[in-house]
Amino acid sequence: MSILIYLFSILLFLIGLYCIVSKENLLKIVIGIKIMGYGVSLFFILLGWRRDSSAPIIIKDMAQNFVDPLPQALIPAIMVISLAATILMLATCVRLYEKYGTFDISKIKELKG
Amino acid sequence: MDKTIRILTSYVIGLILIFGFYVVIYGHILPGEGFDGGMLIASAFILCMIVYGRDEAKKRVNISSALVVSAIAGLLLIVVGFLGLIGIRDGHQFFLDNFLPQGDPHYLFSGGIVPVLNVLLGVLVGFGFYALFGYLVVWRGERGTDAEP
Amino acid sequence: MLILLFPLLPIISALCLIILERFDEDSGDYLSSATAFVLFAMAVTIIFTLNGGVVVYHLGGWGSPLGVDLVLDGFSALFLVVINLVGFVSMLYSIEYMKKFTAKAKFYILHLFLIAGLNGIVLSGDIFNFYVFMEIVAFASYALIAFGVEQLDLEASIRYQVLGTVGSFFVLLGIGILYSVTGTLDLADMSRFISQTGINRAILFAVPLLLFGFALKAALVPFHAWLPDAHPTAPTPVSAMLSGVVIKVCSIYGIVRIFFGVTGVSPTLLQILLYAGLISIFFGAFSALRQTDFKRLLAYSSISQIGYIMLGIGTGTPLGYAGAMFHILNHATFKSLFFIVAGAVEHSTGERNITKLGGLSDKMPVTFLSSLSASFSLGGVPPFGGFFSKLLIILGLFKAGYLTVGLLVVLSAVFTLAYFLKIQRNVFLRLPTSHFPLPTIKEVPVLMRVSMLILAIICLGLGLAFPWILKAIVEPAVAVLTNGCKYGSLILGL
Numbered sequence: 001m002s003i004l005i006y007l008f009s010i011l012l013f014l015i016g017l018y019c020i021v022s023k024e025n026l027l028k029i030v031i032g033i034k035i036m037g038y039g040v041s042l043f044f045i046l047l048g049w050r051r052d053s054s055a056p057i058i059i060k061d062m063a064q065n066f067v068d069p070l071p072q073a074l075i076p077a078i079m080v081i082s083l084a085a086t087i088l089m090l091a092t093c094v095r096l097y098e099k100y101g102t103f104d105i106s107k108i109k110e111l112k113g
Numbered sequence: 114m115d116k117t118i119r120i121l122t123s124y125v126i127g128l129i130l131i132f133g134f135y136v137v138i139y140g141h142i143l144p145g146e147g148f149d150g151g152m153l154i155a156s157a158f159i160l161c162m163i164v165y166g167r168d169e170a171k172k173r174v175n176i177s178s179a180l181v182v183s184a185i186a187g188l189l190l191i192v193v194g195f196l197g198l199i200g201i202r203d204g205h206q207f208f209l210d211n212f213l214p215q216g217d218p219h220y221l222f223s224g225g226i227v228p229v230l231n232v233l234l235g236v237l238v239g240f241g242f243y244a245l246f247g248y249l250v251v252w253r254g255e256r257g258t259d260a261e262p
Numbered sequence: 263m264l265i266l267l268f269p270l271l272p273i274i275s276a277l278c279l280i281i282l283e284r285f286d287e288d289s290g291d292y293l294s295s296a297t298a299f300v301l302f303a304m305a306v307t308i309i310f311t312l313n314g315g316v317v318v319y320h321l322g323g324w325g326s327p328l329g330v331d332l333v334l335d336g337f338s339a340l341f342l343v344v345i346n347l348v349g350f351v352s353m354l355y356s357i358e359y360m361k362k363f364t365a366k367a368k369f370y371i372l373h374l375f376l377i378a379g380l381n382g383i384v385l386s387g388d389i390f391n392f393y394v395f396m397e398i399v400a401f402a403s404y405a406l407i408a409f410g411v412e413q414l415d416l417e418a419s420i421r422y423q424v425l426g427t428v429g430s431f432f433v434l435l436g437i438g439i440l441y442s443v444t445g446t447l448d449l450a451d452m453s454r455f456i457s458q459t460g461i462n463r464a465i466l467f468a469v470p471l472l473l474f475g476f477a478l479k480a481a482l483v484p485f486h487a488w489l490p491d492a493h494p495t496a497p498t499p500v501s502a503m504l505s506g507v508v509i510k511v512c513s514i515y516g517i518v519r520i521f522f523g524v525t526g527v528s529p530t531l532l533q534i535l536l537y538a539g540l541i542s543i544f545f546g547a548f549s550a551l552r553q554t555d556f557k558r559l560l561a562y563s564s565i566s567q568i569g570y571i572m573l574g575i576g577t578g579t580p581l582g583y584a585g586a587m588f589h590i591l592n593h594a595t596f597k598s599l600f601f602i603v604a605g606a607v608e609h610s611t612g613e614r615n616i617t618k619l620g621g622l623s624d625k626m627p628v629t630f631l632s633s634l635s636a637s638f639s640l641g642g643v644p645p646f647g648g649f650f651s652k653l654l655i656i657l658g659l660f661k662a663g664y665l666t667v668g669l670l671v672v673l674s675a676v677f678t679l680a681y682f683l684k685i686q687r688n689v690f691l692r693l694p695t696s697h698f699p700l701p702t703i704k705e706v707p708v709l710m711r712v713s714m715l716i717l718a719i720i721c722l723g724l725g726l727a728f729p730w731i732l733k734a735i736v737e738p739a740v741a742v743l744t745n746g747c748k749y750g751s752l753i754l755g756l
Contacts, residue, residue: 013435020428029424036431043435047442057144060219071441074390076148078434080238081397085427088404091249092420099413108417111491177284184280191274197322198263 006046013039026096026103030089037082044071044078114164122164129157137235141224147234154239159246167250174240176247183241190233193226264304265319265334268342268385269395272297272378276371283367290370291357297374298350301381305346308339314738318387318753326754327451331387333753336738340587341384341515343735344594347720348506349377352499354713355602358706359498359609363410369497372409376402376503380511387753389437389520390447396433396479396512400426403508407496418491425488429478433516436472439464440524453524453750465525472520473534480513482572483542486565490549493564494557494614498605501557505564506598510590514571518742523749529578536576540667542569547677556604556614556689559681560597563640566678567593573671574655580740582658584732587739589651591731592724596639596648599717603633606706606714607689616688623690625703628711630690635718637682639725642675647724 016039019032048068056069093103100108130153136143137150162170218224275297282289317334320326334342353373360366379398386392404426408419441447443464444455456465474485481489489509493501517535521527546566553559571593574586606629607622608614623630639646642653652675659668705711724731745752 013431017428020424026420033424033427036428040431040434040438044438047438055144058219070447071438076146077390077394080148080152081394083242084401085397085423085430087245087249088401089420089423089427092404092408092416092423094249095408095411096416096420099416108420110414111417111421111495181281181284184277187277188274188281191270191277 006043009039009042009046011039012042015039024104024106026093026105026108029105030086030093033089034082034086037078037085041075041078041082044074047071118164122160126157126160129153129160133157133235133239137231138228139221140231141227142219142221147231148238150231151235151238152242154235155242155246158239158243162243162247162250167247170247174243176244179240179247180244183237183244186233186237186240190230190237193229193233197226263319265308265317265332265385267304268301269378269382271301272374272381276374276378279367279371279374283371287367290367294370294374295350295353295357298346298353298377301377302346302350305339305342308334309343309735312336312339312738314741316752327446327448330391331448331450331753332385333387333449334385335742335752336735337515337518337587337742338384340591340735340739341511342381344591345377345380345384345507345511348503348594348598349373349380351598351602351713351717352502354709354716355502355605356497356499358709359605363497369406369409372402372406373499373503376406376508380507383511384515387449388447389440389449389452392449392516392519393430393434393437396516397430399508399512400430403500403504406500407492407504409497409500414495418488418495422488422492425478425485429475429485431475432471432478433475436468436475439468439471440520443468449519449524450750450753453747454754455750456524456526457747457750461526469521469525469531472516473531476513476516477538479516480509480568480572481565482538482568483545483565486542486545489565490558490561493561493601494555498601498608501605502598502601505561505601506594509564509568510571510594514575514590517575522743522746524747526747532576532578534576535572536664536667539569539572539574539576540670542566542572543671543674544677545569547674547681550681551677551684554615554617556607556616556685557601559616559685560600560604563600563678563681564593564597566674567597567640570652570655570671573667574658575743577655577658577662577664579658579662580744581654581661583740583743584736585651585654585656585658587736588647588654588732591735592639592647592651592721595717595721595724596636599632599636599714599721600640602710602714602717603629603636606710609706609710610703616685619689620692621690622703626705628705628714632714632718633686633690635721637686639721641679641682645725646721647728650725650728 013036016032016034016036019035020029023029023032048071050065050067053065053067056066056072096108097103102108133150133153133156135150136145136153137147140146140150158170158174161173221228275293279290279293282293312334314336318326319332321330321332323329353370356369356373360369363369376399379395379402382395383392383399386395404419404423407422408415440452443462444452446452446455478485493505496504521531543566546562546564546569550559550562550566553562567589571586571589574582574589576582604614606626607619610626610629611619611622613619635646639648642649644650652671656668656671659671742749
């Protein structure tokens with residue numbers, strides 16, 4: 001049972017990757033990148049799970065087992081990085097729409113790659 | 114925007130701002146720290162800009178001065194780090210040293226310089242993301258379309 | 263304590279510049295060049311005083327597995343010299359070059375963040391810090407590529423952004439799996455843990471994920487699609503930084519630290535790097551022969567030279583490692599110099615198509631001499647530096663037993679010679695075509711000439727001073743590679 005939930009977070013990552021690879025609209029590619037970011041964050045949070053433990057907040061005079069707080073502390077950094085990547089991409093998309101008139105990546109092909 | 118949304122937002126926006134400050138200030142006792150609280154403060158400003166329009170939000174918080182405030186908060190963060198380097202606490206001379214008095218745990222005034230760093234980080238992240246969003250929104254396109262909802 | 267300033271000083275300058283640009287429009291020039299010069303001077307001082315030792319700085323005074331460390335050893339010192347040298351020269355060059363653009367102060371802010379992020383990558387002792395600095399470098403380069411906001415710049419930038427973000431997420435997934443196996447984020451602690459408990463199957467799953475992410479950043483051959491678009495359309499100082507430094511720091515430093523230092527490298531991994539490098543060399547050289555755009559030719563040449571470095575790392579012998587390390591230093595100098603020469607030609611003539619240029623050798627003498635220096639180092643002509651690094655890589659290949667691969671690499675030197683002779687003939691040496699306004703062309707301004715001369719002299723100096731550089735810079739770097747998994751026990755005591 002416990003491996004299944006990690007596989008679901010990797011499935012979310014793969015859905016985001018499929019969305020980037022197969023969609024033609026640039027905004028859908030941005031949404032795919034966001035979904036990949038959420039998949040990786042979910043995977044990170046699930047890494048810290050311990051059996052029969054509670055949330056890692058120390059309230060006075062209650063000693064318990066806690067889940068690992070370190071991945072939970074990395075998540076705001078990952079979220080901010082994903083957010084900044086999305087902001088940059090959307091800013092570029094807005095200006096691309098003004099120059100090319102379309103969001104379709106099969107028509108934005110001035111450079112020969 | 115709609116009249117209903119404007120009225121409802123006017124009730125809620127102050128609460129979001131206060132909750133953001135609460136998360137930042139109590140960051141060393143309760144979950145959430147500078148980053149999370151800063152995002153809440155930024156979302157309060159961004160909500161004001163989305164619902165009431167660009168000019169109302171500019172009257173409250175100017176976008177270019179938000180960027181300068183964010184840069185000043187970043188410089189103060191580095192200055193606090195260097196204060197630890199000088200050696201206010203004897204024997205410990207490191208960058209980002211914990212030189213304020215560390216009181217009893219679970220109280221507000223405890224934990225050394227950690228609350229100070231939380232507040233500075235919250236200001237940096239909050240005003241910085243608001244300035245980023247402001248520059249994204251106020252750009253005027255070539256075809257005369259104003260990029261505002 | 264001085265190594266703390268390497269990531270911090272450019273960030274302080276960039277934040278001061280955000281405040282200062284309200285008052286004075288031109289204040290960015292001297293502040294950023296002074297910062298870059300101070301960093302370069304500190305990097306050279308570190309080469310003279312380090313002598314193979316390791317410096318560890320604990321931030322905040324916390325002990326080694328608990329807190330964040332900054333670690334400087336011989337491999338990091340090599341990269342520090344490369345980053346700060348190219349950063350300083352490109353800052354000097356951009357004082358004159360950016361007069362064409364309107365938002366000059368924002369260019370300096372982004373460039374300073376790029377240098378800060380690169381310094382932070384090579385000094386971090388923590389795997390998550392490495393990832394955060396890698397993202398800072400990525401964002402600064404996305405914004406810098408799209409700086410002159412034309413059609414082509416935005417298209418090149420969006421291609422780089424999508425591919426670069428996918429690569430970063432794969433690296434992050436690999437980092438997550440490594441954390442779940444070892445329970446710590448510190449590189450030295452991870453290395454000690456893995457060398458004590460042996461290879462786990464989860465680590466074998468994480469290695470291809472990390473390799474895919476790093477290969478996307480390095481533009482190894484199946485994943486190279488963003489590079490020939492992104493490097494030519496960026497402004498010239500940014501092309502020099504990207505092609506000379508960023509594609510090497512983000513990927514090769516990561517491969518050496520994480521694969522050689524932490525997870526342990528198996529012969530299969532070395533063979534993958536070797537063959538991927540071989541394919542990159544030939545693909546880059548063949549594609550470069552067909553190009554007519556000056557900077558696009560140089561971008562394909564970058565793909566080819568990164569193939570040489572991967573080949574050198576893939577041999578598995580200390581000779582091959584030494585060749586790859588020295589080629590990192592050489593490629594940074596001659597490729598940045600070549601991009602700066604291309605930018606100078608474009609600045610004076612307004613033309614980037616080499617079939618339309620010609621006869622510039624007596625009109626622009628400093629540019630011509632610098633391009634000769636870069637071409638000889640690229641082609642591997644003694645006594646310039648490129649000859650020694652290619653010789654070491656080929657000797658390493660023969661010693662490891664890859665005879666056919668070694669002969670193919672010797673053959674590829676002929677192709678390299680072909681495309682740089684093509685540049686020299688078309689741009690500088692032949693008689694110009696009829697509709698080319700030759701009499702109105704003059705030499706580029708003084709600061710651009712100074713930056714070209716600095717790099718040209720260093721290209722020659724790297725070859726002439728080769729025994730000293732081998733002992734002082736390259737051998738401590740090779741020691742990191744051959745020590746391998748003993749990295750952890752070396753660092754943890756300090």
